[in-house]
Amino acid sequence: MTFSVSVTVERWPVAGAFIISRGAKTHVDIVRCEISDGTHRGTAEATPIYYEGENAADCAEEITRFAAKHPHLDRAIVLQNMSRGAARNAIDCALWDLECQRKNTPLSKLAGLPQLRPLVSAFTISLGQPEIMEDHARQAAANGHELLKLKLSGEGDLERVAAVHRGAPEARLIVDANESWNNLDVEAQATQLAQYSVELIEQPVSAGHDHLLSGVRSPVPLCADESCHTSADIERIAPFYDAVNIKLDKAGGLTEALAIAHAAQAAGMKLMVGCMLSTSLGIRPAFALAQLAQWVDLDGPLLLARDRDDGFRFESGKIFPAKAAG
CATH class of the missing domain: 3.30.390.10 (Enolase-like, N-terminal domain)
Structure with missing residues (x-):
């Protein structure tokens, strides 16, 4: 046809x-x-x-x-x-x-995924001065967000995380190092962060330098992002990471994203499903895949000034299926 x-x-x-x-x-x-x-x-x-x-x-x-x-x-x-x-x-x-x-047929059924249910989604706190991040975290917690994701830079990260924890002491935290910890003691960093309710550390070292994590015994699970693009990467990164962040743009579609998820599960890794900045249309298939994930970071539409009229509903830190999400 x-x-x-x-x-x-x-x-x-x-x-x-x-x-x-x-x-x-x-x-x-x-x-x-x-x-x-x-x-x-x-x-x-x-x-x-x-x-x-x-x-x-x-x-x-x-x-x-x-x-x-x-x-x-x-x-x-x-x-x-x-x-x-x-x-x-x-x-x-x-x-x-x-x-x-x-x-x-709903996408979830067509793709062999669980029936859609509301999910707790992380809300991103942009990189900034500790006091600003603390204020943003306090506002996010007041709006019902129980899972926060912090952007870090490799400098002053402990101060930023401590500030966010002060602003939202009950919140669960994910930190995204964005490949910035190559020259840091990852194990020591993770040990210090563990006291602040940090439960996942994304991409501490640069893609291609995953060997720097060899022998690291982190008290907080480490998650690959830029180091994993396709299912073929799982065997290579599994010795260094506990989880993988799957993004459809990075994988090149839901078809390959499903393959990554299944390969990661077979390797004993946990799943995170994330997104780029996007409208609700962009995260619709990701939301279906996220039904398999232990961590969900689909706040792309929340970070925009406006969304599509038929978008997902975000309420009290959760994302609810859009009518067309399937």
């Missing part, structure tokens, strides 16, 4: 600024992909991974070229012939959505 594919680039403003160790963002450009069989239409969204050199215009062009070359699309063709990244994510998830529409 021949499909028609359309792609557009949309710009969505961020609420204030989203700040991590790599810089600040005041907006996010996303790629929206629609695939139609003439009767049904599948829709998906992807966010280019800017720190890997992706941008929305290039991703849109890649989708257009690929669709012109492969008019008889299916997920296997996409997986075999496109490189991982946002462009593949957009096409792959649009094809999943199209199949859901054609079969009138």
Whole structure:
């Protein structure tokens, strides 16, 4: 069957600024992909991974070229012939959505995932001065967020975490080092952080330098993010990490994300499902996958100035299924 594919680039403003160790963002450009069989239409969204050199215009062009070359699309063709990244994510998830529409079947059932239920999602505290992060944590806790994720930089991290803990002493904490601890004693850092309700440390060292974690006995589980892109990476990183953060843009779609999840579970690793800055359309398939995860970080839409009208409902630190989430 021949499909028609359309792609557009949309710009969505961020609420204030989203700040991590790599810089600040005041907006996010996303790629929206629609695939139609003439009767049904599948829709998906992807966010280019800017720190890997992706941008929305290039991703849109890649989708257009690929669709012109492969008019008889299916997920296997996409997986075999496109490189991982946002462009593949957009096409792959649009094809999943199209199949859901054609079969009138929820995505969770089609993908062999548990039935959707509300999930506790982390709320991100942007990188900043300790007193500012403390205030933001206090506000987040007052709004019902029980799981907070802190962006760190490798300098002054203990002070930042201690400040957030003061602001939200009952909150569970995830810290994201964003590859900044190469020159630090990871075990000592983790030991000090454990006293502040930190229950997961993301990507302490740079991707490709995972060997620096050899022999580290961390009292807090370590989670791979940038070190894991596809299911083929699991065997390599499993000796160094306790968990893996799966992002659909990074994996290049739900198809590969499912493969990562199953490979990680087989290796005895726990799962985190995260996202880039995005609207609710972007996290719809991720929410289905997150039903398998021990940690969920799908607050992308909450960090925007506005969301789509049919978006997820975020309430008291939980994310509730959108009507079309399936």
